[in-house]
Amino acid sequence: MSTAIWQRFSGSSLSARALRSSVLTVGSFGFSQALRLGGNLILTRLLFPEAFGLMALVSVFLMGLVQFSDVGVTPAILQSKRGDDRDFLDTAWTLQVLRGIGLWLTACALAWPMAQIYDEPQLMQFLPVAGLALLIAGFRPTRMDTANRHLMLGRVTLLELGTQTVGVGSAVLLAWATGSVWALVVSGLLSTLFELIANSLLLAGGRNRFRWEPEARAELVNFGKWIFLSTVCGFFFSQGDKLLIGKYLSLERFGVYNIGYFLASFPMLLGGMVTRKILIPIYRETPPRKSRENFLRLRKMRFAVTGPLLVLVASFAVSGHWLVDLMYDERYLAAGAVTVIIACMQMPQIVVQTYDQAALAAGDSRSFFVLALARAVLMIGCILVGLETYGLIGALLGYGAAFLLSYPVVVWLARRMGVWDPLHDLCFALLGAALALLAAALNWPAISALVASGA
Known part of the structure; x- marks a missing residue:
């Protein structure tokens, strides 16, 4: 019995890779959510409900920026016949970096209007700082997508768990030290920075460089134009409740x-x-x-x-x-x-x-x-x-x-x-x-x- 199970999980066949990836994904999710729940329980005793409401507004805004500008780099790499080609990957990474810079600048520009709309002056300070996470995330290596493309998720999963641990641990420590919603903002920056450094140093694959190949750009734009519109809609689908309930x-x-x-x-x-x-x-x-x-x-x-x-x-x-x-x-x-x-x-x-x-x-x-x-x-x-x-x-x-x-x-x-x-x-x-x-x-x-x- 144990031998049969091991044979189903071992090897390089699609079914074996899918099984291993599924088990890793579910196990990682379980650990991650248990960690989030534990951190959440501690944070509710260190902070007040208003802090979670305010941070929810910040999170919804940043998620909106991400989804309103998503050009589908990850799904493009996953499905493209050129998904392993270095020129294609570097062009996709360059597009991702430029997007990250634009997102942060947009977060800075919209901080004042958002503070007026929701009548929360603190948003003018929180949004530009929290938006730095979008700038940092733009430099994440495409080797993360390559591992996903081939269902080789072992090391990626461990690094995701490390990122989650850094985020929750720093949030709890900062909340204990300051008692301020700033603990949630800064912990987000720390976890994003850790993810970038860890994946750049510890995942296998070539280092990304700035590249703008016309053929790759054309494929990414052609595929990504509908992904862009889809993620705009996806934002309202997944965050519409928070946008409306947060206002009411x-x-x-x-x-x-x-x-x-x-x-x-x-x-x-x-x-x-x-x-x-x-x-x-x-x-x-x-x-x-x-x-x-x-x-x-x-x-x-x-x-x-x-x-x-x-x-x-x-x-x-x-x-x-x-x-x-x-x-x-x-x-x-x-x-x-x-x-x-x-x-x-x-x-x-x-x-x-x-x-x-x-x-x-x-x-x-x-x-x-x-x-x-x-x-x-x-x-x-x-x-x-x-x-x-x-x-x-x-x-x-x-x-x-x-x-x-x-x-x-x-x-x-x-x-x-x-x-x-x-x-x-x-x-x-x-x-x-x-x-x-x-x-x-x-x-x-x-x-x-x-x-x-x-x-």
Whole structure:
């Protein structure tokens, strides 16, 4: 038995590399989230809820800059036939460096307007300093993408864990020493700098140099123009709740919301990490349209991914209120009901999240953009209607409605790529609905209290 398992994990075949990479990704994610949770618990005792609300605004702004300027360097390297060519890689790296410089300058220029919009003068100081992380990240070596392209993630995973440890450890130490939100800002810079230095020194591969090859630039721009538009939409899809809720609620309530979202988002983050790192290489090397055998192999993979993720998100939906009550003090109790509701609302997205990477693997970034646009419009629209109608509860219900309403577009893309699996979707949709009803029934008192609070 042990010999058979070892044989499946060893070797250089696609399945062996995929298995090793999946185990490393899941293990890394588990350690990373446990570290984040531990650090978060300590930080909530060293800082006040307003600090988390303020830092959430900074994070949303910086993430918006990143996604509003993403030209798809990483997915381009993963899917391109020239993904191992030195001229192509150096041109991609040069583009990435120029983008990082531009992002930091933009963060400096927009600090004052953002401070006025959110009526938070401290943003004028935080945004330019926190934006330095974007400048530093622009110099990250493409050898990180090369390792991902070939599903050789062992050393990359260890370095990611080291980066996470530096970030959380420095945040806790600085918060203990200063009691200020500056601890969260500076720790972000330290972890990004550590990531750059560690990956530059410890990963195998050639050193990047400035290069601007016309052919490589043309391929990157042609592929990246739709990725750029997709990531703009992806920003509103993934951060629209924070943009709108941060504007409608006080910083204290927004901080409570972010604690609840932090707990409920573990399964979604894990699923996104697995699909981004593993699926593009698998779709590229074993296209499902090529043979029925490839399609059935991918079906097994989807069942193996979706089942555990759905059970994991259900565990947070069932135990969310209890977890918050156990780990946080009375200032954050309302976050328990938020955790339960968000976890239930995320189940439709867990079911279908293995489809969209097929478009990137096929080089069809335009279809990927169509899905991203539909999701963004639905997310912003549903949350805005919910906020205007029922406040925070309405926003949470709108969050789930956006996932459900985007399903027809997901099916369109999946059929276009030849990867749609209705059997998979039906089985897990029924399971997800049953688990969500169970979680709501078990946590109904906490949900009712949140509704009664008028949040």
